[in-house]
Amino acid sequence: MNRLLSRLYSIALHLMLPGDSCVRDRLAMIATFEDLVADARRSHGLPGAVAHFAAELRDLVIETRLRSRPTPTTPAQESDSMLATFVQDVRFALRLLRRAPGFTAVAILTLALGIGGNTAIFSVVYAVLLRPLPYADANRLVVVGGADSDDDSIDSTSPYVFYEWRDRARAFEPLAGFVTGQQTMSGRREPERVSGVTSAGSILEVLGVPAAHGRIFTASDDRSARDPVVVLSDAFATRLFGRPEAAVGQSIRLNDRDHAVVGVMPASFRFPDGDSVFWRPAQFEPDMRLSRTEYFLLGVGRLKPGVTERQATEELNSIMAATRRSVASTDPDVRMTRLRESFVSGVRTRLLVLLGAVAAVLLIACANLANLLLARATGRAREIAVRLAIGGAQRRIVRQLLTESAVLSLLGGIAGIALGWALLQVLIANLPSDVSVLEEIRIDRIVLAVALATVLVVGLGFGAAPAFQLARERPGTLLRTGRGVSGRGRARAALVVAEIAIAVVLLIGAGLLVRSFALLQRVDPGIRGDGILTFRLQVPQRYKPPERVRFFEDVVDRLGRLPGVSGAAIVNTLPVDGRGIGAWFNIVGRPTPPGRQPDGVPYRVISPNYFTLVGIPLIRGRFLSERDSLASIQAVVIDRTLANRYWPNQDPIGREVILGAIPDNTLFPRGTIVGVVGDVRQLGLDSDPPGMIYVPHRVMPFWNGFAVMLRTKLQPEAVARSAREQIRRMDPTLPVYNVRTMEQVLSESVAPTRMSMFLLAAFGGLALIMAAVGVYGVLSYTVMERQREMGIRMALGAEPAGLRALMLKHGMRQAVLGLAIGITSAAGLTRLMQTLLFGVTPTDPLTFGAVIGLLTAVSGLACYIPARRATKVDPAAVLRAD
């Protein structure tokens, strides 16, 4: 916040003390200002700092501009005289605003809401979609992988294929592979899990960011014969060794191997997101380096200057074709995208819809302000008329009116930027954590500049209409009638129609998201999530496969008997937490055609009691049992989706399947399907069940990390404590991490939908209120203007009810027109947010109907109140006044 204030003060200084001759003055003032704000913040907190900022602005204006100057005497001081006029206009505008505190407050608040929302959302859009990535020449960086799935996603590839690409392709300056993952860091206090990047080649070389201390690792460090090395993030090195530079030359223990710390990255460096705290070369053993069946690497490359994505893709595809011929692999073609694209693809639509919404709110705010100013201008018609009549220059009057709206919008803009800053803090706290540039989101110079430019455009925009209209008036008419002539009523009506139309679009968008979210809440995830505590547990490599199985059986057994716990189970990936790992799915007796790859199917490795613990229902056959592993053929279970996909209208029970690459690289010899269970929405509540095969963990003894699930009625914290205690007794070096309740897991899976629903609903609500105020304001004004007419009508015997209906009809005509335009536009625009919706069509009749009803009711009310006032006119008083 101090930095924001300092930036704002600096901008103010540039405005008030421009020119190169004042550079040193400005710098010294900013330095002093920063110290003073820090003082104020220490003694009075944030309000103190803001109050000091306000005092500085006041004094700056007093000292540099508002003290009057002597009249200019020489032509050289002409510009000074322009300035003097400007100063005069500003002072006049401030005086006017002070005289009408109600109007000023409403106007500033309206603007602040509009500008604030835009500033906050734009900061996010800028950081996520626009700001250059913090890597050298980031436009040439691409992500490379397989084009395996039907959507646009880039799939991981195998080490063998990756090294083929790297050694043969000429399109890249370097190419590196990477995989993110957690490792257990031991040897200091408690063992803990830390996230980082393991890289084939050197991802740091490709990104082109030098180390802040020591060195980065290079492709030559990536050899199995070399000693393990690691590069740490600034924050992580500071946490471990006190100072980042102290880390170089030390060593840390990751997954039971000592790694020499060779370097520390700058504090600003992040890849692929802020969670990663270390980067290390993979140093694959020779057999892993040649593996063609383990898919976990994504490539990141720097295109040589002049090489296009297309050329690079074609080159890699021809390498793939050669590889397929030489080693009879079935690997798919290559897919490539810019690094930034891969970071933001999931959030782009969401952000753009929000930006559109918040811009619409600003438009409504402008329309409202223009209306307010129009109404006020009419009130000032006599003042203007007198000035014109005694020879005031039109230009001068227009300039003064524009200055007034500029001052107003500047005040609203300052309030709006402060509000935007606050809103941004809320946003950051609630954004999904897979937004990789989360830490980069802030109000910086660019965001501030855009906000100020918006303020200026807005100020001129809503100020221009009334200013020009008034200045165009003929003094004679104005002086005679004391009010403006025709034409203005139509402008106001048009503004109201526009407001209502925009509000309709926003509300329909918000309504669709609310409906989606409500439907999501009612979706059956396929499990019973309440009362389940989960955490992850992983054993190190020194546990050999049979020990792993025994250890986890022990965990299930001992934790299941903890007081207050009614059962424990393990699974490699939690339900609803993503696709998890997959394998090639082969059906015995149904061979894959030559040259084709078998389908990939995700699998879950579980303890036999998993289904009963999480409440997945049995549909056919039986669940897994403890005795299954004793049989020679392994028992597996599939879900309904998989059964319907491969055995439509047949009984899958008893069929045999093989997971993995036949013949030499299968996960286990062969499995018999013994049961079909209910579907689980593994990819999140808004995605269809992917089809899943469940395998007992005894069949896959190499598996060394699981999520443990405990069913309990007690407080999760208490159960977590006793579980942790129990694990410590079994092996004190094992960290228990990612402790969550299953309800949290479920709620996190809908967090992005919830966030955009909440924001869009807030913007929609705001739009509704503003539009209602707009309708009300305009109709009240019309009533006031037509008071005389009303009085005469009543004097001639018009019924109050008739008059009410007349005014109501007048107001509702605009509302209906706005509704019609809004609904037509919404029907077209909501299609853009199709991907954000769940269970509703973009033209959901229920949502459209509800919004039409709501807006009709609200604008009806906004019209009725002034219409009723029309009948309260006392005819005698009106006629006497004439």
Added chain:
Amino acid sequence: MGSDPIFSEYVSATQARFAPSNYAVTRYSDPRDHLPLTAPVFQILLSLIDRDLHGYAIIADIRERTGDEVSLTASTLYAALRRLLDAGLLEEVDAPDGDTDPRRRYYRLRKLGREVARLEAARLDRLTAMARDKHLLPRLLPSPARKS
């Protein structure tokens, strides 16, 4: 406002900045022309009597001596400093070696400034003496210095 000498001097100094010819010479060779001083200006001169200070240090010193009664903003301070520099009461000096913030600027009282501060103090002293004569304030105990 026109009667405020410091202020009218500020106007001419500002004009000088805009004017093509540089006539921002110290027109006030007589220190008495600067009197009376505004409270902030007097306090700034007092702060600089015995050492060179940078902007924030001046504000902090004034706050401390006056118990927060006089609290300047950076905007006011620098406007005053500019006026005092233009009028030749202060000069800018190099930062001492220990200062790490290159943006800071240090100021020193010139002979004229010291004389103006002394004259202002004497003027204030005469004013309080009048107040004492009218028993608005208690009489000071006679001290050896006063006797002479």
